[in-house]
Amino acid sequence: MSESSSHAEAHVKIQDVTFYRGTRRIYDGLNVAFPRGKITAIMGPSGTGKTTLLRMIGGQLRADKGQVLVDEADVGKMSRSDLFELRKNKMGMLFQTSGLFTDLNVFENVAFPLRVHTNLSENMIRDLVLMKLEAVGLRGAREMMPAELSGGMIRRVALARSIAMDPELIMYDEPFTGLDPISMGMILRLIKGLNEALGLTSLLVSHDVDESCQIADYLCILSEGKVIGFGTPDELRNGDNAEVRQFLNGDPDGPVPFHYPAADYREDLMAGDPS
Amino acid sequence: MIESIRNLGRAGVDSVASMGRAGNLFVQSITWGGPGSAGFLDFIRQIHSVGVRSLSIIVVAGFFVGMVLALQGYNILIKFGSVSALGTMVSLTLLRELGPVMAALLFAGRAGSALTAEIGLMKATEQLSAMEMMGVDPLKRVITPRLWAGIISLPILALLFSTVGIWGGAFVAVDMLGLYDGAYWSNMQNTVMFTEDVLKGLFKALVFGLVVTWIAVYQGYDSEPTSEGIGKATTKTVVISSLAVLGLDFILTAVMLGGV
Amino acid sequence: MRMRNVEFMVGGFMVMGIIALVLMAFRVSGLSTDAVGDTYTIKARFENLGGLTDRAKVSLAGVTVGRVTNVTLDKEYYAAVVEMEIDSSMNVLPSDTSAAILTAGLLGEKYIGLSVGAEMDYLKEGDWVQDTQSAIVLEELISRFLFNKAEG
Structure with a gap:
């Protein structure tokens, strides 16, 4: 399942990761490698812990067992300061709700x-910020406050902010949810464009199969704590894994049953007499 | 039966774990410095939003409390023919107890709840996570300046509460009840001790400031990132910190008076 | 611009705090600056203080001229020793000046009242006031009154 990615060097490697949330097991011996410089879309039914995976790569959550390697360094074993150093220079993340600072305007x-990480002059900062804002097409909105922006604009500002320090790896958590088609198109173009222009390794968590397939080099399909399919969109669509095909085609019933496991319907109805 | 014992046990374990998290937060955020640490200007801004914005409520409340104390005190003391002790009574009550305690309770309602809501909202809108992913430690950036602003602000607010209260008392005693102005002040000056009464009261306020702010930032930081969770956390901040202030007040008073 | 406003208000807040502290020190708890340096100390022995405490006023003809600084017990005479700081501008107290513990009003505070004598030399640092009159204790006064009644 990973021959297709073997030609590219892995930027992020997940090795044998087990993760519990409370007593519920989210991952059980997860193994996957994300190639450098490519867009990989991580997909799967809700509740499979896709966001959890991103947070483990970012070091915000630690795996109970196994290793999360970014550039061959184990994120889970890093000291707090090493972790902050890594995030500052190497990683960017776009959150679902964007996490823009509501008390600062777009420029700030x-x-x-x-401002936090560099000692650049005010002039340099201005130039850099305007460059990043130009890249997302919002140079004209620099004086606006986040409350005045539309959902799509907020996400673009957040994107500009997460690439401000020129990271090597960028993670997108559900970048398409709640966007109108035009904004969606803009975000798609930006993700693709940034990946091509800067050679960023991009990890994309999403439910939107069509959009993800448009821009992703690879798809990684998760289900019940395991990778059930990894490959290019075409490979997976024509592959022999029924569950992967069900997910990609959006069939309501299949290997993932329509009915949540339950007792026999007839028996269940009969058991309802009051006692 | 077993179920309720189990729930009780779980609640116990949860609250111990919660105290552990609060302790951890305190240790990590009480010192300055670290990735993306807040600067002096952030500190100033927080004193403004925590201290200056609580000023009006403190001053108004202090004035009324002082007036009521003088009115009640006058009516009691006049029965014993010792209205000259009114100034002493008003000032000692304010300096030792009501100043620090009332200021802390008002502070918990005004600034504490606002802090919890603000931090909870920052958490719910993923501003804290975003900061973390930009290599900025939210504990150092967000919590530290707020914690210190609370520690610094409450003693000042308590002091202002007492001051306004004493002058409010003087207003009632001298201007409204016609007490001789010298009797109000000179008796007070003979009895009130600067270190014993003023400084010990300030120390109380310092402790309350620390505790109330700590509870407020912890509740915000630990809140469920939903609007319901933030609402709950805000209520918890006011309830827990009010009780903590009253309980601690007894302990501090007992230790200071050395009577118990 | 907005930040300057914030800075200004925080500065004002701090200044208010300091003013309040100064008011507390001097107006409310009656610390006075001139107490240090230009005073001299005299002592007096009393049989009974009747509730006189540190920082009580020392007055002459109704004008405050000093404060009580220390109260100790003299183990030899079984009497109280009161040290008082007198304003050095009042350095002309005759050496046979007497001191009495008085009460302001019926239930008011206790203070020391000085009455001047006629000697030509004056009290100096560390001198003793020889002639003292203890506090009038209400209970004693009442019992004496009753005793006299019974005799007469």
Whole structure:
């Protein structure tokens, strides 16, 4: 299942990862490698812990067992300061709700990481911020406050902010949810464009099969804590895994049953007499 | 039966774990410095939103409390023919007890709840996570300046509460009830001790400031990232910190007076 | 611009705090600056203080001229020793000046009242006031009154 990615060097490797949330097991011996410089879409039914996977790569959650390697360094074993160093220089993440600072305007939001992490002059910061804002097409909105922006614009500002420090790896958590078709098109173009222009390794968590297939080099399909399919969209669509095909085609019934496991329907109805 | 014992046990374990998390938060955020640490300006901004914005409620409340104390005190003391002790009574009550305690309770309602809601909202809108992923430690950036602003602000607010209260008492005693102005002040000056009464009261306020702010930032930071969770956390902040202030007040008073 | 406003208000807040502390120190708890340096200390022995405490006023002809600084017990005479700081501008107290513990009003505070004598030399640092009159204890006064009644 990973021959297709063997030609590209892995940027992020998940090895034998087990993760529990409370007593519920989210991952059980998960193994997957994300190739450098490519867009990989991580997909799967709701509740399979796709966001959890991103948070483990970012070091916000630690695996109970196994290793999460970013550039061959185990994120789970890093000290707090090493972790912050890694995030500052190597990683960017776009959150589902964007996480823009509501008390800062667009310009200051994008300038935030630069101001915190660098000693650049005000002029340099201005130039860099305007470059990033231009890349997402919002140079004209720099004075606006987050509350005045539309959902699509908010996500683009957040994107500009997460690439402000020129990361090597960028993670998108559900970047398409709640967007109108035009905004969706813009975000798609941006993700693809950034990947091509900067050679960013992009990890994309999404439910939207069509959109993801448009831009992703690889798909990684998760189900019940395991990878059930990894490959290019075409490979998977024509593959022999019924569950993967069900997911990609959006069939209501199949290997993932329509009915949640339950007792026999007739018996269940009969058992309802009051006692 | 077994179910309820199990629930009780779980609640116990949860609250111990919660205290552990609160302790961890305190240790990590009480010192300055670290990835993306807040600067002096952030600190100033927080003193503004925590302290300056609580000023009006503190001053108004202090004035009324002082007036009521003088009115009640006058009516009691006049029966014993010792209205000259009114100034002493008003000032000692305010400096030792009501100043720090009332200021802390008002502070919990005004600034504490606002802190919890603000931090809870930052968490729910993933601003804290975003910060973390930008290599900025939210504990150092967000919590530290707020914690210190609370520690610094409450003693000042308590002091202002007492001051306004004493002058409010003077207003009632001297201007409304016609007490001789010198009797109000000179008796007070003879009895009130700067270190014993003023400084010990300030120390109480310092402790309350620390505890109330700590509870507020912890509840915000640990809240469920939903609007319902933030609402619950805000209520918890006010309830827990009010009780903590009253309980601690007894302990501190007992230790300071050395009577118990 | 907005930040300057914030800074200004926080500065004002701090200044208010300091002013309040100063008011507390001088107006409310009656610390006075001139107490240090330009005073001299005299002592007096009393049989009974009747509730006189530190920082009580020392007055002459109704004007405050000093404060009580220390109260100790003299083990030899079984009497109280009161040290008082007198304003150095009042350095002309005759050496046979007497001191009495008085009460302001019926239930008011206790203070020391000085009455001047006629000697030509004056009290100096560390001198003793020889002639003292203890506090009038209400219970004693009442019992004496009753005793006299019974005799007469």
